[in-house]
Amino acid sequence: MVKDENERDGRYNPAAIEPKWQARWDADPALYAAEGHDSGKPKYYCLEMLPYPSGQLHMGHVRNYSIGDALARHMWMRGYNVLHPMGWDAFGLPAENAALKNNTPPREWTLKNIAAMKTQMRRMGLSYDWANEVTTCLPDYYRWNQWFFLKMFEKGLAYRKKSKVNWCPDCQTVLANEQVINGRCWRHEETIVELRDLTQWFLKITKYADELVEGLDKLEGWPEKVRTMQRNWIGRSEGALVDFAVDGASAVTAGPSTSPSTHSVRSGSVQDDTCKAITVFTTRVDTIFGATSVQLAPEHAVAKAFAAEDAELAAKVEALLEEQKKARESDALGAIEKHGVNTGRFAVNPFNGVKVPIWVGNYILADYGTGAIMSVPAHDERDFEFATKYGLEIKRVIAPKDGGEPELPFTAEEDAVLINSGEWDGLGCVDAQQKLSSLAKEQGFGEPTVTYRLKDWGVSRQRYWGTPIPMVYCQNGHAGVEAGGVVALPESALPVLLPEQIEITQEGGSPLGKVADFLNTTCPVCGGPAKRETDTMDTFVDSSWYFYRYTDAKDSTVPFASEKANYWFPIDQYIGGVEHAILHLIYSRFWTKVMRDLGLIKNDEPAERLFTQGMVIKDGAKMSKSKGNVVSPDLMIEKYGADATRMYALFAAPPDRDLEWQEEGVAGISRFLGRVHRLATKYAELVREGQSPQLASRTQTDQKLLRKLHQTIAKVTQDFGGRWHFNTSIAAIMTLINEIVATEAAMDAGEVSPAAVAEIFRNLVLLLAPFAPFFAAEMWEQMGGEGVVFRAAWPVADEDLARENEIEIPVQVNGKLVNVVKVAAGSNDDAVKAAASSDEKVKARIEGKTVVKVIVVPNKLVNLVVK
């Protein structure tokens, strides 16, 4: 066998080391296998977000997995029973696009990509427990999506309704609100999302809106940023509903209503007759005496009813609606020029009986609150602007507690009181909000309420490559189900398999509708002809609960055994990109609560701690094909090895910050590993020798090196425990190596005992193990370490050995550094003071001046204040 040049001269050669260990690890599936709940060890669930199998890992993945892998390995070494799984978020549109392009079936394309990426992950040396691998596009997984769907349908959490939905013309499918970013598709930055009226399946995430908001306060292990984003997204606002009676209501006949949200959401109220009253939602009911108009959304049922009787008004309302629609589609809703039209009708303020005009405004949204507001120009900026434009009355009803007439609009509610509000004058605004809404409830014309920005999750997708929705439409109907009505399949009919032979097209409508064998079925209740639902589920359904499946991935009788999930959950540490702050991370919290209420699990939240890593950028921009700044992980690994690539990803920046990829930096890490390799190899024999009984006495050099070692252990251990600033951990290890290099001559001269050499190198390798696993395994073996390095106990810093016996104290005069003096560690203040003031440089500096004060910060600094 011909050895390559590097190997021959004993140099660090990752190309030889890494495949050797990879082969050994691949042959030993037990190496990273999670143990059972009876392991006797504390559990630790370490999870990285599962990738979409595009076929190629990118640097973002490398960074994500390097962080997670270091943590998992560290926790193993700390004696935990670690679950560290991986899987594939394998449904989704790219597979269909690839099918169109290359004429490859989506399943084949996806599985091929998974195989390729798995190879890359193994090449990286990632410590995954492949026995629990999850692939979401396979029936043994997606059947449980269907199972959950049926459970939710049973509980009324899955329902069908016609509504305005987001439609991406490029994807040819509906999108959830969360998948629309700045009015554009999350997959197509250039594509403006259209609004369409479609009947779709929804999951009732709004039922958990309150709990989803409240839970955020308890998620202390989550980044504040993510919590804030979710809070904003859910958009909880407390306020009141108030009914304004429509003046002369009997004259108007109610028109057909199309949008359920324009009804009053209160029970026992006005649903019976649309046009008797208008229910407004307000967060400032305290200002209601200042209401000078009621404003309706163009789609509001009352607006429609008025329009039905008045062709001129109808045209104007239609124009307003058009403007709103346009603005919404071009994402200019926030900048829409406010227009309104007076309907000529009046509504009665129930608090004071005052009649106010009813307007229709293009800025009023039908799908927020009740689609109707009371306009209080004096105390709301938007209302003020509108009233000024159209010459509506402006009535001041709030004033500062301390008096005065501030410029309008005056919107404060703290330290402000009611005026011109009848018997309520003088009451604080915040109190008034409570009292007025309670009164409204007593009197039956309103109530306190809470409104959310969050909408139910639309999960229907008109695409092929996703989980079939397990519903059929009974063609003839039967008792309780009209012809064409929805019938849920029984559990025994699961899984509803995706047909394999299929022609994928981009022409609207689900491709499944064209597969007769799939489409035509029988009704599970009456046995008559039935058509299957041809939409598939949003892929975010798949990722909402995949991490539970990891605890019991092979079970074919349940989604997972509760006992197993209850042992492993909550996830101790979840690691991924911040781009999922709203989408995946809110859906999976919702799913967890549903599963809890189904009695499957006990935890309220999926993950105890969440870490969002920064992006990997190159030349100042996010890596992307179009910018041509993509760095291939494969190429880096080929050139420098997996260890150096991974270590660089951790060294170049703290993990939560963006990381600028510089190849020279990877080369630097490689050089560093080369130095360690040279030393460890050189002293391997001494290490093996030194592992026998320790010498009683230590040389001075021993002490110096051991001090540095234990300081390093303390530093690295601390970083794992708290901040995860692995860049500083690795820097500390480099400093230790520099110290060893500087002591090399002394070591060669026999001034360092074998016991000390053994302790230093043994621990050095342990410290490197989470960051450079191939390298650590190789060195461990070379030095005669026992067993697997990743199961060796994590080193413990010895405080006594780490302590300095002499420390350098900077001496300042009036806060300016003058010199540094050496004192024995633990010297008392007086001794330090004496040392400082007897220093020549310090003396020169204070010559002829009076020392007013001496500040001694123990072990830190001395500052002489002079005049």
Place this chain on the structure above:
RNA sequence: GCCCGGAUGGUGAAAUCGGCAGACACAGCGGACUUAAAAUCCGCAGACCUUAACCGGUCGUGGGGGUUCAAGUCCCCCUCCGGGCACCA
């Protein structure tokens, strides 16, 4: 407009609790080794002033103010960059 981050040498960054600003690297420069180069090893390295050189000095963490014996760090105001939300009643 509102809410989160962030700004430190040529570059990535460090300074974790108010106590030596720039650890550790990258790039650069000088040297050793070499016929030469690569690799490796040793050394220099914030800016400016002063000096033949040493020595010495001043300034310096986006800008301005403040608190303090002492501020990258705390407080107030402002600028710029990144992200999120946005007529949400």
